[in-house]
Amino acid sequence: MATDIKDTARSVDAASVMRLLPNRPRLLALGEPTHGEDSLLHLRNELFRQLVEQEGYRTIAIESDCLRGLVVDDHVTSGKGTLDEVMEHGFSHGWGTSAANRELVRWMRAHNIRADNDGRPPSDRLRFAGFDGPLEITGAASPRRALTALHGYLSARLDADLLPCTAEALDRLLGTDDRWTDPAAMMEPARSVGQSAEAGQVRLLADELVALLDAHTPQLRTGTSYDAWDRACLYGRTAIGLLRYHHWMADTSPARLSRLAGLRDLMMARTLLAVAARGPAFVHAHNSHLQREKSTMRMGGMPLEWWSAGALVSAELGEEYAFVATALGTIRHQGVDTPPPDTVEGLLYALPEDRCVVDAARLATALGGTRPEPRVSPWFGYAPLNPAHLADSDGLVFVKDVPRS
Template identity: 25%
Template sequence: MKAAIVTAGARRGIGSICRLILLTAAIELTVPVAASAQERTPPDQRDAFVTWARQHAIPLPACRSPSDATGMDRLRAVVSDAHVVALGEPAHGAHEPLAFRNCLFRTLVEHGGFTAIAIESGLSESRRLHDYAAGGPGDVQQLARAGLTWGFGRFSENIELLEWIRRYNVDPAHKRKVNFYGIDLSGGERSGLWLNAGITLRDSLAYLSRTSPRRSRRARRAVAPFLDRFTQAGYTALAPGERTRLSVAIDGLIHVFDRNRSILIADATQSDYDWARRNAVAARQLETLFRVSPPGPPGEDLLPDDYKADAARDAAMADNVRWVVEREGPAGRVLLFAHNGHIMNAPTRGGIWSVYARAPMMMGQHLRAALGKDLLVIPISGGSNGPGLPPARPGSGSLDAALAATGRDYFLLDTRPARDAASVAGWLVQTQSLRANFTTENLLSPGTALDVVIFFDRLTPAKVSTGP
């Protein structure tokens, strides 16, 4: 993509799924898009699906703020007893998915017993937001800009979410508090160079220095030489022997946490221990990403081997989600929010990702294998892009086009019953496409990739905060 549309370095830094669109840009796009799946689908099967979808579509209320959550009763019935609801957005930077997420989360908390939200943002950075949402100090605007990676702190909808959670938590009538987490790799920023990756090591070392300086001395000394070089470029510059020493040092850091668990918890709190140890695990995740990423500075164009970095990132995110689920306990329920490509039970292929030598396994596939029916997958589909967003390519997104053909502008469709409907089951198992990142598309089989889909007839830009 042109640099005016996608931030420089997005290819190997943020991960190709998570390309950040500059909402102020509107220039001609040069992204190649795979032949539309709808052109390969027999018209009668598509028409049968459109008819079925029109009959089974569930209208949804407008969601303009977290407090506008009325009329969501039928959606709660669809969620049923799922312990993890994975809600996706078709692109980062659209208002409608963010506003809907806020309304949905309020509904699930107040009427469904949900206890946490986990979003596609850095795990280590989210500790500050977790504490603020629990009633801790700080200015929400400043915390969001520092604690939401990839520039997501700019979006007012994310700040509104944090403020609602905080108001809910400080109300003494609510005995069980709601938690906020980031589940992405730590240290991400819009340059794509992972310049802040060292936050994982520094936070872990600070905790150990405070709670057990003597027992952790050797592990801290082993990590110290790499603190200022723990970035994508810094790792690339390491000699093979140094890379080995870094890997051993991170393993040693995690071992200190595991070997001294009871002592460390006694000197602090269970929560402090959990986060500090997870930071060490997050450093391991980043070291894995750096190791499989192609050498050299990030570029705008995808390369065949870039699938390895995407696969490493999504495996890490899935592991972080499992950590969140464990922290929330048997009675916990989690709303997971990330890009459609991450949350669906399908690899990334098609569109700009057709260049990949192999379709990488995504977070949703890992979670489906781990959680089974306890996971509900709900991507969001968009019919068109409104002013301020790049124009969509005509004919892209066969699933989006079929949903738009229902003539309804905003609805939920539970596709699970259609798997047993002879007239439409065949269409669902075929390869279709879903628009992604405003201008390209993913190829998938709806029958296995998703459980429910939300459709908006038009996407508009997210609101950009003007705070400090």
């Protein structure tokens, strides 16, 4: 069996990944089993460079706030803002402090201006997208930014009589942002504003604004740039998603947390489909958001289960979506030591390579009908590979040892 497993391993590069796939997918997703390790992000960066240079990919989408990501996209495409400002304001979840993310932004900007003094034509420029909602573990953002931006876009281009409300009326209904962002609401539904009368009215207005955007698409697409219209669609999706999320934060049923997890991935999926409409994109996030199977976790002592963004996107795109998971050997600075030899990670750890790309389907065949038991992690921040899901991945990247960032 060791020989069979060795035969499935190749060097980690874009060519090895693409050889696993029947064609160039519109969305090529690389997952990671833990967050915050720059060595994994440097690997992501190198794969993206190769995909740009060898396969024509032009967009990278990462698990970060989709609205903040516009700051990064503006910088890499047009030079707006300084690098320090972009790293401070363009990322959520603390990703802006990552040296690897800083390197990614710097390289993308340099690539876009490298061709000549005028830079690359818009169709050839690299683009950046955050595809998470404006959500953190402790809560969700106010829908104000997304709704007011959508209202401003429409009011500048359509007759005022068509709009369902004025900007001032919308502002009054939204109230202060701290009503929406109370971190206690994540675990205390009664603290959420999401099912208040005002929130219900705002949700209806958001639906009307998005319907207006959709109904006037021909006029708006021809009267403004594609990017301006695309951003308006992002504002609309985000506003609707946030209001739905806030509504379920105020729910008291046992399904509440699973519903919130599912709504987050639904927001992710819809943004990824919009990214895919622009052309081939490389996606990076946690394995649990990109896999084709249902995702599971425990939160607040309860088991949660929901369909991941990858499962939703795969159902829509079919072979135009590809998912490569990442598995790890050790993260010793987090107490994750050498994997047991009877786990998938343990079998791969015995290979001589420090990192490799593995044909997941061939590996599943080599393992036979009886899958190894899942590895158990001593650290909550690392999710080992589920052997039962191995054949549902298009490939597997294995990194033997993850050094401290």
